Structures are given as C-alpha cells and as structure tokens.
Amino acid sequence: MRFKVGCRLTYDAKVDSGFVFNIQAAHCENQTVLEEKLVVEPDVPLETYVMPESGNRYIRFQAPKGAVSVTYDAVVEHTPERRDPKSVSAIDLKTLPFPVLPHLYPSRFCESDRLQRAALSDFGDLPPSHERVTAICNWIYERIEYLRGSSDAHTSALVTLVDRAGVCRDFAHLGIALCRSLGIPARYVSAYAWKLDPPDFHAVFEAYLGGRWYLFDGTRQAALDGLVRIGIGRDASEVAFADFVGQVEPTDMTVFCEAVEEPADDQPTTDAISLSES
Amino acid sequence: MRFKVGCRLTYDAKVDSGFVFNIQAAHCENQTVLEEKLVVEPDVPLETYVMPESGNRYIRFQAPKGAVSVTYDAVVEHTPERRDPKSVSAIDLKTLPFPVLPHLYPSRFCESDRLQRAALSDFGDLPPSHERVTAICNWIYERIEYLRGSSDAHTSALVTLVDRAGVCRDFAHLGIALCRSLGIPARYVSAYAWKLDPPDFHAVFEAYLGGRWYLFDGTRQAALDGLVRIGIGRDASEVAFADFVGQVEPTDMTVFCEAVEEPADDQPTTDAISLSES
Amino acid sequence: MRFKVGCRLTYDAKVDSGFVFNIQAAHCENQTVLEEKLVVEPDVPLETYVMPESGNRYIRFQAPKGAVSVTYDAVVEHTPERRDPKSVSAIDLKTLPFPVLPHLYPSRFCESDRLQRAALSDFGDLPPSHERVTAICNWIYERIEYLRGSSDAHTSALVTLVDRAGVCRDFAHLGIALCRSLGIPARYVSAYAWKLDPPDFHAVFEAYLGGRWYLFDGTRQAALDGLVRIGIGRDASEVAFADFVGQVEPTDMTVFCEAVEEPADDQPTTDAISLSES
Amino acid sequence: MRFKVGCRLTYDAKVDSGFVFNIQAAHCENQTVLEEKLVVEPDVPLETYVMPESGNRYIRFQAPKGAVSVTYDAVVEHTPERRDPKSVSAIDLKTLPFPVLPHLYPSRFCESDRLQRAALSDFGDLPPSHERVTAICNWIYERIEYLRGSSDAHTSALVTLVDRAGVCRDFAHLGIALCRSLGIPARYVSAYAWKLDPPDFHAVFEAYLGGRWYLFDGTRQAALDGLVRIGIGRDASEVAFADFVGQVEPTDMTVFCEAVEEPADDQPTTDAISLSES
CATH class of the missing domain: 2.60.40.2250 (Immunoglobulin-like)
Structure with a gap:
C-alpha cells in the first residue's frame, strides 16, 4: 500500500x-x-x-x-511481508545472527533481566513462536489500562507491569521486556500509524522470529500493516522524535x-x- | 489443641x-x-x-x-474459631471499627497504594469475602516460587510481585498488599507453626472479614489451625523476633x-x- | 501563643x-x-x-x-517547650521507652532500612543530637527543590532523595527516613501552620531526642513555634486529613x-x- | 607500554x-x-x-x-594519548558527532534521566570538563563503599546511589549516569587492568570530552594508563565477557x-x- x-x-x-x-x-x-x-x-x-x-x-x-x-x-x-502466524516458528538462540544479539539485552525502559520468572510463569508454556508474542500482546491489551497521563518519560516496563496503566510507549516497552525475558529478541519501533485515532506518532515493537522482525502492538489501536517505520531502537530512549x-x-x-x-x-x-x- | x-x-x-x-x-x-x-x-x-x-x-x-x-x-x-469459609462474607468499609482502619494503609513492605489496578484486574471479580483472599493465596502459591536466598531484608511486595520468588515473609507481604489494595484490612503475623518443616519461626497474614481476623498462608507450609501467635503488625518491619x-x-x-x-x-x-x- | x-x-x-x-x-x-x-x-x-x-x-x-x-x-x-538546641543531646537506644521503638522502623514512605550507609556517610560524624537533625534539615533545604507537581501520593523518601524535588510531605519523609537510619526515632506530623504562605495543611516531622519529641521542618516555610498539631503517624499514609x-x-x-x-x-x-x- | x-x-x-x-x-x-x-x-x-x-x-x-x-x-x-587534564575542556552539545549521541541516552543500569537534578545540584557548578568528571569520580570514591556481595546483576546506578555500596561495575554505572545527566556522553568499558589486585576483569568508564573518549575509574584500583580495552557499550548489559x-x-x-x-x-x-x- x-x-x-x-x-x-x-x-x-x-x-x-x-x-x-x-x-x-x-x-x-x-x-x-x-x-x-x-x-x-x-x-x-x-x-x-x-x-x-x-x-x-x-x-x-x-x-x-x-x-x-x-x-x-x-x-x-x-x-510488508505477510505470513501465516502459525508458520512463524521458533528461533534457535545458539545460531542467532550476531547483530541481533543486543536486542536480547535489557535496556533502560525494558528491564528484561528482572522479568524472567514472571515471563516463564505466564508465557513459558507456549512455544517461542509468533503465537507466544501474540499471547503477550493479548495479556497486555487485557490487563494494562490505556490511560493518558498515567505514565511519564521515566516510566519503565517494571513500573507498567505493577501499575497496570500506560500509553503506547509503555505497552511497547512491556512487550519488549517480556519477549527478551523469554529469549526472543525485541526492539522498539516509532511509526506513522494508519487508522490511529487521534493521529499521533505511534510506538509498537518488533520481535525477531524465524529470521525476520515481526511487528506487534499491544494497544490494538492501529493497523499492523499500516505502520510506516520512522525509527528503531532498544527502547524509547533511543527513538525520540x-x-x-x-x-x-x-x-x-x-x-x-x-x-x-x-x-x-x-x-x-x-x-x-x-x-x-x- | x-x-x-x-x-x-x-x-x-x-x-x-x-x-x-x-x-x-x-x-x-x-x-x-x-x-x-x-x-x-x-x-x-x-x-x-x-x-x-x-x-x-x-x-x-x-x-x-x-x-x-x-x-x-x-x-x-x-x-481458634472455625467457620465455613462460604459464610465469611463481605465487610462494609464505611462501618469498619476505627482501630482496624490503619490495617488498610500501605506499609514499608506492603505498597498497597501501588497495586490497586493489578489487584482489581486479577481479583476484582470475586466478592470481598474469604473466597477472594483464598484466591489471592492460591495465586501466590502457584505463581511465586518459594526460594531461600531469593529475597532479603529490604524486599517488599512490589519486588516479590515482579521477581516472583521469596520466602514466607514475602508471601505474607504480597498477600497483605493485595488485600489492602482491594479494601480488605490485613496484617502480618509471626507464629510458631505446627507441621512447618524444617521448624522455624513462620510468617503468615490475617485479613479482617465479617468482623474477625482470619488466618491465611500463601506458602501452604504449615497447618492453618496450628499457628501459635507471637506478634502482629503492619508488616515484618514491626514484628522482628x-x-x-x-x-x-x-x-x-x-x-x-x-x-x-x-x-x-x-x-x-x-x-x-x-x-x-x- | x-x-x-x-x-x-x-x-x-x-x-x-x-x-x-x-x-x-x-x-x-x-x-x-x-x-x-x-x-x-x-x-x-x-x-x-x-x-x-x-x-x-x-x-x-x-x-x-x-x-x-x-x-x-x-x-x-x-x-511548646523551648530549649537551647545545644542542650538537646543524645539518646541511648538501649533505654528508649518501649512505645517509641516503632518510630525507628521503616514505613511505606520512609525506607530507612535502605539509607543507613547514605545517612552515616553524610551525617555520621555529628553526634546523635538536635544538631544532627538540624544538619539533615539543612541538607534537605539546600539540595531538594520545593516544586509543586514534582511528586505524587506514591512518592517515598528514596524517590525524593534521587529526584531531588518534592513538597512538604516529601521533605518530611526524607527527614524521617534519614533520622531513623541513624537510630533517631522520628514521626510525621500534620499541622495548621502559622505563617505558611499560601495557607494550607502542612507536614513536618518530629525526632525523639533527650526524652522528648522535637519539631523539624526542612522546608523552612512556617514558624516552628506555630505548628498546631493535627495528627502524628509513621508517615503520611497514617495521617491523611x-x-x-x-x-x-x-x-x-x-x-x-x-x-x-x-x-x-x-x-x-x-x-x-x-x-x-x- | x-x-x-x-x-x-x-x-x-x-x-x-x-x-x-x-x-x-x-x-x-x-x-x-x-x-x-x-x-x-x-x-x-x-x-x-x-x-x-x-x-x-x-x-x-x-x-x-x-x-x-x-x-x-x-x-x-x-x-594511549596523554593530555594535561586542565586542557581537556567543554564539549558543545549542539555539534556533538552523531555517532556519539546515543551515549547521552539513559540505559538499563545508568538511569541518567532520573539524576539530572541530583547531578546539577552536586556537580553543576563545575565546567563540563575533565575536572567535572574527576569530581564525580572523587565523590564516588569517597561516598560509595567498595563491597563485594553488596550488589548483583540487577543493580543499577540509582540503587548504588541510594545504597552507597557496590563493585567496579556499579562504580562505572554511577559515573556514567551522572555524566549523561550533565550532558556529557559516557560509556562502559571492560578491560584487562594492570595493577588490579586481585587480578580480574575490570570495569571503568569513558567520557567524551574535547573530541575524544577519556578514561575514568571511581574505584582507583587500577592504573588508568594500563587499561587494555576489551569491550565498550552503553553499560554492563552490553559488555558481558x-x-x-x-x-x-x-x-x-x-x-x-x-x-x-x-x-x-x-x-x-x-x-x-x-x-x-x-
């Protein structure tokens, strides 16, 4: 398009x-x-x-x-490439391309090092596939309240997990943190977003699965195939507009x-x- | 006994x-x-x-x-008094005895002021009864790993909720914090505990329901009717042995x-x- | 008066x-x-x-x-009693009246258990006297910015120490936390405050020294001898108006x-x- | 050498x-x-x-x-290049080389976004020069206790600032966070360290001043001109050995x-x- x-x-x-x-x-x-x-x-x-x-x-x-x-x-x-989600399967961490490795590390707003037990307990039963990241997004969508003013420039995934409220930036951070906790590389994406209402810059995330970066959005506020990429980074700290x-x-x-x-x-x-x- | x-x-x-x-x-x-x-x-x-x-x-x-x-x-x-759990029902916050009120406040290791959305999202559908506190204990038992050495004297309920590991003290703190977040007064209890293995001082909590303080233990490690009370307090900070x-x-x-x-x-x-x- | x-x-x-x-x-x-x-x-x-x-x-x-x-x-x-500050000297922790002991414990907004090294490093050279608490208040006055809107109902002494901004409630919490870290019992006081401008409820703290509770105010916004007491408590969580x-x-x-x-x-x-x- | x-x-x-x-x-x-x-x-x-x-x-x-x-x-x-510290002066943020910019961002263990008031209050009077970073290192050396076992893999600069204890990794993180808070790009360095006793991998940091990266070490445990670089990164999360x-x-x-x-x-x-x- x-x-x-x-x-x-x-x-x-x-x-x-x-x-x-x-x-x-x-x-x-x-x-x-x-x-x-x-x-x-x-x-x-x-x-x-x-x-x-x-x-x-x-x-x-x-x-x-x-x-x-x-x-x-x-x-x-x-x-964008389109795939059947069921066909987007596990990655073998041992053979991950080197440039992808840093996206497994925790970052300022995505403290994945602290969330390993929580992520395993809540999402560990699912295979390390597209379905698992979708489960993470569903959980975020259902359990985190989208609430303007509930977070600020210092809010990180841990805080969002506890406070259960945030905006698109926070939803993306929590998704990234949970993915990395489970050994799935993930990164922050800022984008122009088709159908976002009201129009604004949007933040979503990408997870590295089956050899590509796939888009995810826990807010469900924009069209997943209408995200025009502006920037990518470890988290919002690297992608200020x-x-x-x-x-x-x-x-x-x-x-x-x-x-x-x-x-x-x-x-x-x-x-x-x-x-x-x- | x-x-x-x-x-x-x-x-x-x-x-x-x-x-x-x-x-x-x-x-x-x-x-x-x-x-x-x-x-x-x-x-x-x-x-x-x-x-x-x-x-x-x-x-x-x-x-x-x-x-x-x-x-x-x-x-x-x-x-101890024994009741049918189903008969232990809601308290009306507006008529709570005054001396019970402070057990609704957050304390050092039970930051209930931060957990209201989380508690409502996870346990809000249940009535404010014995059953709801039991549901909290079940969640804690299933999702928090009992792991010696995983926490220390500074660990609070927020940390335990994120890290998903702790000992009896931490299990009690998390139970208390979630109860208070939902408007159920709760307090920390140190006790001699029958059947605790290995024997040690034990920590559990009490929730104020239907006009009495009822005992709860997310660890399931001791007999609920064999807890000989030593001390009560807002949290462990007030009940050091x-x-x-x-x-x-x-x-x-x-x-x-x-x-x-x-x-x-x-x-x-x-x-x-x-x-x-x- | x-x-x-x-x-x-x-x-x-x-x-x-x-x-x-x-x-x-x-x-x-x-x-x-x-x-x-x-x-x-x-x-x-x-x-x-x-x-x-x-x-x-x-x-x-x-x-x-x-x-x-x-x-x-x-x-x-x-x-109020008035004393020469120089005459208000050390307390012996071993003989503290029992009812005063809980005011040494950490509380929700005064995490004194985390501040012992910081308090000792910054104020440990002074004797455990009125002068030491005054030094704490001076430090707070000089290093913490009084800034409406910089804190909220969840802000604790640790956060204020890091963020270096707050309102009277936060100034009191930090003073209390530092005192307790040094073995000086301290408690939160809500008050009507003479000369406070603009008029409002005020929050200060009391430290237990030489057998009495002495008033302190890191904000320097009101008259220390014009604080009409409303409530006392471990911290703001216990003294909501x-x-x-x-x-x-x-x-x-x-x-x-x-x-x-x-x-x-x-x-x-x-x-x-x-x-x-x- | x-x-x-x-x-x-x-x-x-x-x-x-x-x-x-x-x-x-x-x-x-x-x-x-x-x-x-x-x-x-x-x-x-x-x-x-x-x-x-x-x-x-x-x-x-x-x-x-x-x-x-x-x-x-x-x-x-x-x-290494050697300069008179007095000659290593201010950088103009507006003309910083683009590749250096990310080293101004906060990272997992260096929450510089939270420390701006603290850094300005404590080090803001000094010019943004080598001397200012040396003042930061001196403060760290004097106020943070080098204590094995006092920190763990999750410890960040904020925690170290509050707890006042850590190891080389924590000293480096705090130095980096304070520099970035003041607009000085800084990064983490892992190194083989001459004269470090006992021998071990060492962690120090570099600050970008006057067009170069200068080495700093708040621990004073190794020779500043004997640091053989292994890796650089935003913080320890990127430089695991x-x-x-x-x-x-x-x-x-x-x-x-x-x-x-x-x-x-x-x-x-x-x-x-x-x-x-x-």
Whole structure:
C-alpha cells in the first residue's frame, strides 16, 4: 500500500537552541520513500545523518531565539511481508545472527533481566513462536489500562507491569521486556500509524522470529500493516522524535498517515506482518 | 489443641549490646499460655513490655561482650474459631471499627497504594469475602516460587510481585498488599507453626472479614489451625523476633512447635480459621 | 501563643459515600483546644474516635449523593517547650521507652532500612543530637527543590532523595527516613501552620531526642513555634486529613492559622521546639 | 607500554550449550594486538564477529555436555594519548558527532534521566570538563563503599546511589549516569587492568570530552594508563565477557594483565588518558 505521512511541529525557542529530529520515514526493506519534503523555518543549515546500525534518519540544526517549525511530507510505498502466524516458528538462540544479539539485552525502559520468572510463569508454556508474542500482546491489551497521563518519560516496563496503566510507549516497552525475558529478541519501533485515532506518532515493537522482525502492538489501536517505520531502537530512549539542547517549548503538533488509495477489503489483518530481515 | 512451643537462640556479642526479643506466645483471644519459662544467659535484668495496640510481648536487656542465649518454652492452649469459609462474607468499609482502619494503609513492605489496578484486574471479580483472599493465596502459591536466598531484608511486595520468588515473609507481604489494595484490612503475623518443616519461626497474614481476623498462608507450609501467635503488625518491619543495638552475631537457633496430643484426624483443615476479633 | 485555626472543605459525592477526617487540633501536651466548632453539611450523624496510641482525632460519616462540606474552627492555646538546641543531646537506644521503638522502623514512605550507609556517610560524624537533625534539615533545604507537581501520593523518601524535588510531605519523609537510619526515632506530623504562605495543611516531622519529641521542618516555610498539631503517624499514609469510600470529588478547600495576638518580637525562633514527651 | 593479558575460564556444561565470549583485546586506536592465541576445549567450530559500531570482538560456539575451557593469551601494545587534564575542556552539545549521541541516552543500569537534578545540584557548578568528571569520580570514591556481595546483576546506578555500596561495575554505572545527566556522553568499558589486585576483569568508564573518549575509574584500583580495552557499550548489559544458552556452571577463572617491561617511573598517572576518538 501507499501512504501519505507527515507532521508539522512548532516550537518556541527561548534562547539559541539545538534541535535533533528523527521524523523521516526510514529507508528500509519493504518501505520506499517515493517523495518527501522537509521544511524548517527559519531557514537554517541542516545536518543529516543515517545511523548505520539502525537506518534511523536524523536532521539537526541550530536556531536562534524565536519561533521554529518543522514540516515533513512524504509518500511512502509500504509492502510488508505477510505470513501465516502459525508458520512463524521458533528461533534457535545458539545460531542467532550476531547483530541481533543486543536486542536480547535489557535496556533502560525494558528491564528484561528482572522479568524472567514472571515471563516463564505466564508465557513459558507456549512455544517461542509468533503465537507466544501474540499471547503477550493479548495479556497486555487485557490487563494494562490505556490511560493518558498515567505514565511519564521515566516510566519503565517494571513500573507498567505493577501499575497496570500506560500509553503506547509503555505497552511497547512491556512487550519488549517480556519477549527478551523469554529469549526472543525485541526492539522498539516509532511509526506513522494508519487508522490511529487521534493521529499521533505511534510506538509498537518488533520481535525477531524465524529470521525476520515481526511487528506487534499491544494497544490494538492501529493497523499492523499500516505502520510506516520512522525509527528503531532498544527502547524509547533511543527513538525520540525530537530532542533539544537549550530551552525549547513545544507549541503545536500535527501528525498524519493516510492511505493514498483505500483498500477494498478494510478488515484488520490477521497475518504476521514483517518489514525487514535486519 | 494444645502445643508445646519454644526456641533457643544464641549470640556472640562483640561489644556490650542491647537486645530486644518478641518471641513469647501472645496473650490473645482463643490462645492461652498455660505455662512458660524464659531463661536468658548471662543472668541480666530483663525489662518486659506488652504493646497495647497489638498485644505483642517484648523483653529487653543489655548484655556484656560474650556469649548470650535466650531459651523459651511454653505450653499453649489454642482454640481458634472455625467457620465455613462460604459464610465469611463481605465487610462494609464505611462501618469498619476505627482501630482496624490503619490495617488498610500501605506499609514499608506492603505498597498497597501501588497495586490497586493489578489487584482489581486479577481479583476484582470475586466478592470481598474469604473466597477472594483464598484466591489471592492460591495465586501466590502457584505463581511465586518459594526460594531461600531469593529475597532479603529490604524486599517488599512490589519486588516479590515482579521477581516472583521469596520466602514466607514475602508471601505474607504480597498477600497483605493485595488485600489492602482491594479494601480488605490485613496484617502480618509471626507464629510458631505446627507441621512447618524444617521448624522455624513462620510468617503468615490475617485479613479482617465479617468482623474477625482470619488466618491465611500463601506458602501452604504449615497447618492453618496450628499457628501459635507471637506478634502482629503492619508488616515484618514491626514484628522482628530479635533486634539489637551494638554488635551481635547470631550463632545458633532452634525453634519448635509440637502438638501435645496428636489429633485423631490429621487432615489439613478446610475451615476458615480465626483467633481474634481485634 | 494562641491561634485561630480551621478549614473549610467541600466535596461532590457522586454516590452515597463514606468520609473520614482527621482535621481537628490534637489533644496533647502543651496544646489546649479552648473552643472549637465542627459543622458538616448535610446534617448526618457523626462518629468520633481518638486513636489511643497517637491521640489523633477522627470523625466519620456517610453522606448521600450531592454536595458535602466540612467546616472546622478552633481556638488553640499552644505553649511548646523551648530549649537551647545545644542542650538537646543524645539518646541511648538501649533505654528508649518501649512505645517509641516503632518510630525507628521503616514505613511505606520512609525506607530507612535502605539509607543507613547514605545517612552515616553524610551525617555520621555529628553526634546523635538536635544538631544532627538540624544538619539533615539543612541538607534537605539546600539540595531538594520545593516544586509543586514534582511528586505524587506514591512518592517515598528514596524517590525524593534521587529526584531531588518534592513538597512538604516529601521533605518530611526524607527527614524521617534519614533520622531513623541513624537510630533517631522520628514521626510525621500534620499541622495548621502559622505563617505558611499560601495557607494550607502542612507536614513536618518530629525526632525523639533527650526524652522528648522535637519539631523539624526542612522546608523552612512556617514558624516552628506555630505548628498546631493535627495528627502524628509513621508517615503520611497514617495521617491523611481526608479519606473516602465511594466516589468523591474535592471541589474547594481553604485552611487558616492565625495568631490571635501578633507577638512583639516576630523573629523566626532559633529554639529547639517540642510539644510533647510521648 | 606493552602488556601480556589473558584469561582462562572453565565451565561445566550440564547439557549441550551455546557460549558467547567477549574477552579478546579490542582492535582500536592506540591499542595493537601484537600476538594472541585463543584455545577452546573441546575442539569445536568457532564463529567470530566484530560489532561494527563498537569494535567489540565476539567468539561463539556450541559445546556438548561436559567440561569446557577457554584460554586466551595476548601481547598488546598500548599507547594511549596523554593530555594535561586542565586542557581537556567543554564539549558543545549542539555539534556533538552523531555517532556519539546515543551515549547521552539513559540505559538499563545508568538511569541518567532520573539524576539530572541530583547531578546539577552536586556537580553543576563545575565546567563540563575533565575536572567535572574527576569530581564525580572523587565523590564516588569517597561516598560509595567498595563491597563485594553488596550488589548483583540487577543493580543499577540509582540503587548504588541510594545504597552507597557496590563493585567496579556499579562504580562505572554511577559515573556514567551522572555524566549523561550533565550532558556529557559516557560509556562502559571492560578491560584487562594492570595493577588490579586481585587480578580480574575490570570495569571503568569513558567520557567524551574535547573530541575524544577519556578514561575514568571511581574505584582507583587500577592504573588508568594500563587499561587494555576489551569491550565498550552503553553499560554492563552490553559488555558481558561471557554469555550462555543452555545450562552452564562456571568452575574456575583466572585473569592476568602484566607489563612486559616495568616502567622506570612507577607513579600513578595524573594525565588525562584517552585511547580513542570514536
């Protein structure tokens, strides 16, 4: 499918400040940016960077005191692999590709080292397959309340597990932590999300199964086959869409993700969905 | 039933030190100390105290550098109330006796203020009755691993819930925290425990239901109708069997609790068991 | 000195609800309630209770759906003991009165068991005297930012120590935790506070030194000799000014504490201030 | 200087198991492996991997049930840059090289997002220079007790800050967390450490200052100019020297790091020491 995605972010810089953004659709397998336009006001020099290990795309600039806006528009061809979930089976940890190994490690917001007994007790009976990660997502969906304002920038998976409330970021962190606890590599994904209501940046996660990264979303708020990838990372700490040095106040934000052509069959997918192998 | 209970605790005081013990069988409803003997060596003056709000009995003394031993022997008549669990029903929080109110508050090792969503999600469908607390104990028994060395003196219910391992103290804390989260007053009980193997001081909890305090034990390691009460408190922080000022090293400990006459029917009780109303 | 104190609290009960308040000036040594008036609307039957171990005064009632208000007015004679801080010296833990012992235990919001190394490292060189507790308060005043909204009902002393921000409740908890870590009994005090700006309920703490409870306030926001005691407890979990069963929304709150006659010398006291021995 | 480094690690595999090691001296700027020999018993096929973003070297193999040993010996030429600490000054966050940015993010064991107020309050007056990081290390050295057994594999910088005890891993984590809180990129380094007594793998940290990574060690247990790098990462979670899939019990471990030729002047260095730019 083809999506029009983008955002408009505005800020008030109280002093000369530095800005870093990671809002462009990623260049990755099964996702092609057909057109894109990025406008920063005021007109300042932009640095760009693609992180080799993730493919995340960054822009950075310095802007003087005053209003700052970033507007991004893109058309993205998005053709994820689809598999029968039953066919996406176990991985053998002993032969995991080396670059995938770090996604087994605990990270700031996904303390998988603390959750091994809990994960084994609750999900250990299922095989290390797509079905097991789906069971994790179902548990999260049923037991964690989606509640704006219930968490903050310091909230981690352990806290979410205890407090049983959070937003998409927290749902993703808990899913990642439980997967890693069970020996399933998992990573955080920020995305433009088709059908997300209200429109916003979205956070989901990917688990490494049968040689590919498969998408999962414990919130069930967006279409699994309509997630246009922006960034990947160990957790939210590595995939901020905006970061500042200086003193910056956000003033407004709009985000959108629309299908260029609505599909005939508009049912939620039941396929296992994967963008990339690495 | 009648029990012979007691302990022998020995220490090496590296310097002149102060000792406080709470090891004597409590004076409370349905529990009568028929005989008891307490011997402290060396022969130093003893202070005694019964805490009015709990009935806990303390002895305190100072001992010079050197070996210290405390030996306690008692015969206790123990006649708890027995009820059909199905008949032990809801309490109305609005009319709870005032002295019971503090047992709804969170305490150091029972952070019930953090567990309300979790407790409601997992046990909220059951009525606020004996059955609900039994369901909590069953969950704890099935999901928390009894594992010596997995917890320490700082471990609280939140940690046990996440780590899924602990000892009797931790099982009691988690039961208390979940009860309080659901509006059921609960408190910590230290006890001599019949059939506990190996013999040791035991920790269980009581929940306030239908106008009485009922005993519960998520470990299932001792006989619920063979728990000779030593102390009660908000949690373990208030019911240490021994405390020191100075520099003291434990050297040995034996604890025992035996039925004076073995009952004909030696089946685990299925009754709701309660020692006291207050 | 003589103070006029009181409050007016209004609520919207969404359903029939139960209310418990602890807002009346305590009956305690060196504090005499000369007159007082408590009005609850609607006109429902009131239960009252004085907790024996604390002297805290509670009222409780049930009110139907609708507006509820509680208005309290009192005139209180307040004559704390004043000592030269230098004369308030060490306590001998071995001979502490038994009823004071529980104030050495950790509690929900004062995890003194975790802070022993930190407290010893930072304050261990000072003698266990009034001066040491003053040093703790000075450290808190200088290193913890008083910041509304930086903490919530779950925030404990450990969190405040790490986050370095909080409100009066948090400042009191940290002071209590550090004292207990050093073997100094300490407890939480809720109070009407003279000169507090803006007027509100205030929270401070008392440390047990030289046979009395002395008042301390790391916020430096109120007059230490103008704290009209409402309640005492292990920490805030035991001294809520209002508690509900049902569904209740606060709609308004005013609190006041005025000197009936302004003193000639209006300097902040440098005395060690103590209301009570027990 | 030239060092002979190495280790011998032995295990008992209870079942067929997978092993990953990161024990080889890194290939990096100012560090050259002149000779090295790695022997694994039994004789199984080895996979090797160099992680592009870190230069860490991994070996992986599967071994059947039974004894397993890994022996590594190397001679390493180690010529770190030396600077006058006073000359190593501030970095401008706005122009930080992109690949360095992730080392500002919080990680599992370095919760820098939580420590900003604490770090600013305690070290904010110093310029963002070598001197500031040295002040952090001095504080850690003076206030954290080096105590074997006081921490475990789950211990993070927040816990160490509160508990005030730990081992080299914990000292490094706290240093990293405080640096990142202050906007100084920092990373974890595992190393063979000259003069470490008893010999063991060591953990220190690097801070990015003035365009290079400088070494710091809050433990003061090893020579700062005798740290032969093995691995770098966000924290210990990324730099385990050994990892297993299966069931593996360590049976023995020896580690060594010796100067091939003892230097004439054997004084601890006061230079700012840096191996690499990236």
